[in-house]
Amino acid sequence: MTIDSTLSLSLNIKSMFSSGQTNEWLIGRFTSTGERKLFEQLYDNCSNDLYHFLLTLSDHATAKDICQKTWLKVFEKPHLYSESGRFLAWLFTLARHALIDELRKSQRLDCNEKTLLDLPSEGLPNEDSPALALADAFNQELTALPFEQREAFCLQQEGFGLQEIAKITYSKIETVKSRLRYAKSSLRKNLEKYHD
Amino acid sequence: MTKRDNDEIDLTSLYQARKKQYKSPAALKRKVLKEAMGAKYSTRFFSGFQQVAIAAGTLLLISLVAIQYYDFNHSQPQLTYTLVEVHSIGEQENNQYAEISRKYDQHYQQFKQKQALLVSHHSKSAVLNQMEGGWELVTCDKELLKVSDELVNTLKEMDLIGDTLQAGDNVNIAFNRYGLIVGIHQSKLNKSC
Structure with a gap:
């Protein structure tokens, strides 16, 4: 079993135990009943993952905006969720669609923004602590990655397998593998000095 | 665990640590x-x-x-009066209509026969030799045709004979299918036999 699939499985199990019900069950029930508490439970289960993913690929304002749009779409059209896949994969696909549209509108898709500059000051590291310096460097290096590599890396860290990442990003598995390899290699190379 | 595995775990840990900092x-x-x-x-x-x-x-x-x-x-209910005039064929009127119809058919047949009589079937070239006491025409086949004054006058009344014809003129004689003369006109080609 690979590290990717182990990570994915552990996150799924964690999700099941933390909420009591799987996200797939919750969206299914919400589709049929429209109960607000089911939607809230789904939101609580996935909102942090989604927000962080979007924040890593854009900035605070865009991430909030896209999160809101995505969750409203889930609320209004839960029947669009296909039961064959994971709810989180569908959610991320919706969000990515909206994000790409937004970035295209504002012509920011190709530019490699350093979103960290937009992050609040309390997130910045203490120069004296090596761990925080490493975290700070990681933040900087992650946001400096090309969009596709950053996206693939984030999705993998969120527990998606290669096939799911390929589906979410409309890419070939080989392309995803390549992006992940470059992303990790770049991060390792640039973080090496902080690690030691 | 290899060094590579350690790196992987580090990246994941760093990512998760970062994630904790930026919650929704x-x-x-x-x-x-x-x-x-x-x-x-x-x-x-x-x-x-x-x-x-x-x-x-x-x-x-x-x-x-x-x-x-x-x-x-x-x-x-509103009463309205409408004048109705019925036209139909009674027994007596029917006989009158039958008579009218029969006469019409008869006249029509006569008309068709007369029309057929006047239709030109063929013609012959001839020379008008004499115009007094009935016309004499000599065809190119050396036939001598004598036309009575009554027939000439009838044909003239029906505009079937040219007004300007003179003795010695070359003419075309039109015949119907029964060989009766239905027209005498001056030959336009002015040719002689």
Whole structure:
């Protein structure tokens, strides 16, 4: 079993135990009943993952905006969720669609923004602590990655397998593998000095 | 665990640590729920409004039909007079119509026969030799044709003979299918036999 699939499985199990019900069950029930508490439970289960993913690929304002749009779409059209896949994969696909549209509108898709500059000051590291310096460097290096590599890396860290990442990003598995390899290699190379 | 595995774990740990720092704002949840509920109620309102509108429309339609039906059944009958003139064929008139029809057919047949008589069937070139006491015409086949004054006058009345003909003129004699003369005209080609 690979590290990717182990990570994915552990996150799924964690999700099941933390909420009591799987996200797939919750969206299914919400589709049929429209109960607000089911939607809230789904939101609580996935909102942090989604927000962080979007924040890593854009900035605070865009991430909030896209999160809101995505969750409203889930609320209004839960029947669009296909039961064959994971709810989180569908959610991320919706969000990515909206994000790409937004970035295209504002012509920011190709530019490699350093979103960290937009992050609040309390997130910045203490120069004296090596761990925080490493975290700070990681933040900087992650946001400096090309969009596709950053996206693939984030999705993998969120527990998606290669096939799911390929589906979410409309890419070939080989392309995803390549992006992940470059992303990790770049991060390792640039973080090496902080690690030691 | 290899060094590579350690690196992988490091990246994941760093990512998770970063994630903990940037959680979804609580205000966002409130905003999403507020908007979602607002959309739900407005959808319900419009859905309810649509239902009310459809019901009101149906009621109005039924009322209109009912009123018309009531008027039709309870309104006072209005007398109107219309002059009716009937044209039909009775037995006596039928005989008269049959007679008219028979005569018409008869005249029509006569007309067709006369028309057939006057239709030119073939012609011959000839020279007009004499015009006094009946016409004499000599055809190119050396046939001598004598035409009586009565026939000449009849043909002239029917404009079937040229007015300007003189003795010695080359003419075309038109015959019908029975060989009767139905026209004598000056030859346009002015050719002689």
